[in-house]
Amino acid sequence: MADGSDQAVMDRRSFLRRTALGLGVSGSLLGGPGTSAEAPAVAGSVIRRQGRLGRTGISLSDISFGSSRLRTGQEHLVHHALDKGINYFDTADSYTGGESETVIGRALKGRRDAVTIVSKTKVWPGDSRDEIMRALEGSLRRLQTDHVDVYFNHAVNEVERLENPEWYEFVELARRQGKLRFTGFSGHAGRLVNVIDHAVENDLVDVLLVSYNFGQDPAFYESLTRSFDRIATQNGLPAALSRARQKDIGVVAMKTLMGARLNDMRPYETGEATFAQAAFRWTLSNPDVSALIVSMTSESQIDEYVGASGDNRVSATDLDLLMRYAKLNGTAYCRQACNDCEGACPYGVPIADVLRTRMYATDYQDVDFARREYAALTVNAVACLTCSGEPCRNACSHGLDVAAWCAPTHRMLA
């Protein structure tokens, strides 16, 4: 964090106004890298702010625990997060083949009343009430608890997945039995805005877990990248989140690091802030966001992440780092939720979903998880192996060479 003076710290509105006007906010904007290859020292950091999860009334740490990569033997990460003041733990039945839930259950035994635990399962249009109940009961067994605070329909990208009447029968029964308190859906793909709007208009959820980062807010990203002529496309996500908040639906953000290429950024982090902290502050500066979750894979990473807690103002140093990251990764990052490429492939390849699985493998360095997610796609990118690439050549409004990425993704993950 910068020095906290009025000059160094700006609220979201003045930040956007200044960048939109092309005003510099830091003398070193896009200057050369600093000399530090280490993250700033943040060992003493603790959670300093709680968000309110909309109508649920749940109070949760603004930086919370994502566990998509949590493995057996990593209970110490959960304990370290607890020690830092994190009180919201997000998992899913599919994460690390169930190990994530098992580790969280073991690590939080005896602490259940002090924390919020949420989990997810993928519910499809044809699933029955009893099948969904069995999925929840499996999660409860692994988590060693009698209830989850929020249960999500996982990775929803089609309105149809919110229209299964069996889900609502399941929710009513599970709630009566005390097995869940609130419900939501998670989403990160092309039709996210449509699905959010459908859920909000029909009052179907208490909580949303959505992909949201500085690369997905056109008002911000366009101003950030104007200097190198790349224009983000309006995708409606910020407005959809605002409509959710008007209905008092809690919003938790994920994928806040826009691909998480953290190592690329270390040379530019000079001690005041890390790229991750800057990206978190940007996400939390949106009053429509209750909190964020992020995968935590080491104790030092937890220290670094928690160092961004409590301050949702974006500093000049933060802007410097976000702009640097955008410049390094602008055409190497699929925003997924923009989905401008939808329909471009005559073979029905879901380009955004394919590139999301690629991100798990190449940016998050989690090939196992990427393979599982790739295997779960209803259509994969096998057609790319024999395609000329002509139909999708100009499909990406952000300049990604779709064909050059999809075929290697299939080879890597199929």
Ligand code: SF4
């Ligand atoms: S390379 Fe061909 S098959 Fe692959 S996404 Fe593009 S158009 Fe579709």
Ligand code: SF4
């Ligand atoms: S490939 Fe391009 S157009 Fe398609 S979702 Fe990703 S960023 Fe958007």
